[in-house]
Amino acid sequence: MARNREQWQRASRHLPGGVCASARSHKGLGSPFYVSRGEGSRVYDLEGNEYVDLCTSFGSALLGQAHPRVSQAVAQALEMGLICAHEHEWHAQLAQRIAEAVPAVEMLRFTMSGTETTYYAVKLAREYTGRSLVVKFEGHFHGYNDYLAYNYWPSPAEAWPQVTPAAAGMPEDWQGGCIVLPFNDFERAEEALIRRGHEIAAVILEPVNYNSGTLLPEDGFLPLLRRLTTEQGSLLIFDEILSGFRTGPGCMQATYGVVPDLCTLGKALGGGMPLSAFGGERSIMEHVAPLGRAQHSGTYNGHLSAIAGGLAFFDVIGQAGCYEALLARCQRLYAGIDEIAGRLGFPARVQGLGARFSLLFGPPAGRTLRRYRDVVDNDWPMFHRFCSACLDHGVYLHTMWHHGISAAHSDADVDRALEGIEAAFRDVLAESSE
Ligand code: PMP
Numbered sequence: 001m002a003r004n005r006e007q008w009q010r011a012s013r014h015l016p017g018g019v020c021a022s023a024r025s026h027k028g029l030g031s032p033f034y035v036s037r038g039e040g041s042r043v044y045d046l047e048g049n050e051y052v053d054l055c056t057s058f059g060s061a062l063l064g065q066a067h068p069r070v071s072q073a074v075a076q077a078l079e080m081g082l083i084c085a086h087e088h089e090w091h092a093q094l095a096q097r098i099a100e101a102v103p104a105v106e107m108l109r110f111t112m113s114g115t116e117t118t119y120y121a122v123k124l125a126r127e128y129t130g131r132s133l134v135v136k137f138e139g140h141f142h143g144y145n146d147y148l149a150y151n152y153w154p155s156p157a158e159a160w161p162q163v164t165p166a167a168a169g170m171p172e173d174w175q176g177g178c179i180v181l182p183f184n185d186f187e188r189a190e191e192a193l194i195r196r197g198h199e200i201a202a203v204i205l206e207p208v209n210y211n212s213g214t215l216l217p218e219d220g221f222l223p224l225l226r227r228l229t230t231e232q233g234s235l236l237i238f239d240e241i242l243s244g245f246r247t248g249p250g251c252m253q254a255t256y257g258v259v260p261d262l263c264t265l266g267k268a269l270g271g272g273m274p275l276s277a278f279g280g281e282r283s284i285m286e287h288v289a290p291l292g293r294a295q296h297s298g299t300y301n302g303h304l305s306a307i308a309g310g311l312a313f314f315d316v317i318g319q320a321g322c323y324e325a326l327l328a329r330c331q332r333l334y335a336g337i338d339e340i341a342g343r344l345g346f347p348a349r350v351q352g353l354g355a356r357f358s359l360l361f362g363p364p365a366g367r368t369l370r371r372y373r374d375v376v377d378n379d380w381p382m383f384h385r386f387c388s389a390c391l392d393h394g395v396y397l398h399t400m401w402h403h404g405i406s407a408a409h410s411d412a413d414v415d416r417a418l419e420g421i422e423a424a425f426r427d428v429l430a431e432s433s434e
Pocket of ligand 1 (some may be wrong): 116
């Protein structure tokens with residue numbers, strides 16, 4: 001990895017931290033993990049060494065790196081003249097495919113990134129309801145827009161009931177615009193939504209909280225939010241930028257049978273291209289300009305190369321057996337990691353649902369993980385060492401909350417990943433006993 005370090009020094013001259021997104025720093029290496037290319041289930045470092053990819057581009061590469069169908073579609077878009085800031089037939093085609101697959105969506109708008117998508121979804125909810133308060137849940141991540149960036153991963157001293165900005169530079173007087181609640185806390189949700197319901201424009205959440213350890217909604221929690229928001233005239237927004245398409249084409253709203261008023265989609269949606277969207281019921285979406293007063297515009301919205309990626313994505317996930325095979329391999333991986341950790345006596349546990357999982361180090365095996373507070377003592381230094389050791393054994397897992405395989409990973413890839421993970425567990429154990 002000598003070239004990785006050199007590249008970091010070069011990149012750091014003009015890019016803060018040597019990266020284009022702060023999350024790309026690899027906390028085990030102390031620098032980013034630079035890649036030269038990716039193909040299918042593999043990524044390659046600057047020296048050409050191959051790694052089984054368990055990061056899958058933070059969840060964007062659900063089809064694998066450079067899926068041929070996506071590459072062909074993008075090439076076609078390029079031949080058509082890099083159409084940008086124009087409308088084209090493909091936009092409506094992709095919108096229709098999303099509307100057919102995702103229960104909440106009758107109409108939608110395309111965006112580029114998740115951060116802007118949650119920002120626009122909240123603005124639309126405010127315009128639609130004529131109210132301004134937003135409710136979010138601790139440990140749920142919605143990108144770095146100032147409306148929602150509170151209590152992402154606060155230290156115990158800064159955690160709920162404090163409302164803590166997740167980044168510097170947020171206007172102090174906006175803090176009162178966001179109510180933060182603990183996930184899966186039925187009583188507190190009921191109390192807040194009834195007491196302040198008349199002021200609340202939207203309740204937003206990750207239906208499955210992948211961004212804090214893949215915490216699942218408890219039975220009845222999503223239906224409770226659905227009922228209370230309907231009663232209070234607030235909008236329920238599922239942020240499915242990460243959870244979308246992990247269990248099937250209908251996203252988590254189909255898996256849990258709870259349909260929000262609005263949802264956001266992203267990451268997997270573009271087949272690896274920068275594509276995101278927010279959508280929902282027609283009566284709400286008709287408030288978006290030019291029909292209504294909620295503004296949403298942007299030069300690059302629905303860039304045709306990204307729309308091409310989205311159409312290819314739907315072609316691939318629509319193929320018979322795509323999800324069955326993917327979900328079976330995910331189970332093979334999760335069960336395999338748990339088996340290895342159990343056999344070696346390594347204090348790790350997998351929390352997985354569909355094609356995304358978290359690997360937690362520390363929370364005792366008997367503890368039920370319901371909300372951020374239950375994972376706040378995760379042993380990050382040990383996890384970061386483990387991620388570095390994985391690189392030594394040909395597996396790329398990023399030092400973050402969630403990981404995953406793609407439709408391009410074979411059983412052999414999963415087995416290869418398990419070998420690397422076992423070797424990395426052994427390295428960390430040996431190091432801790434020194
Ligand atoms: N919402 C969720 C649930 C996410 O997981 C993310 C990204 N991890 C975002 C929003 C922000 O998306 P982006 O990185 O595309 O801005």
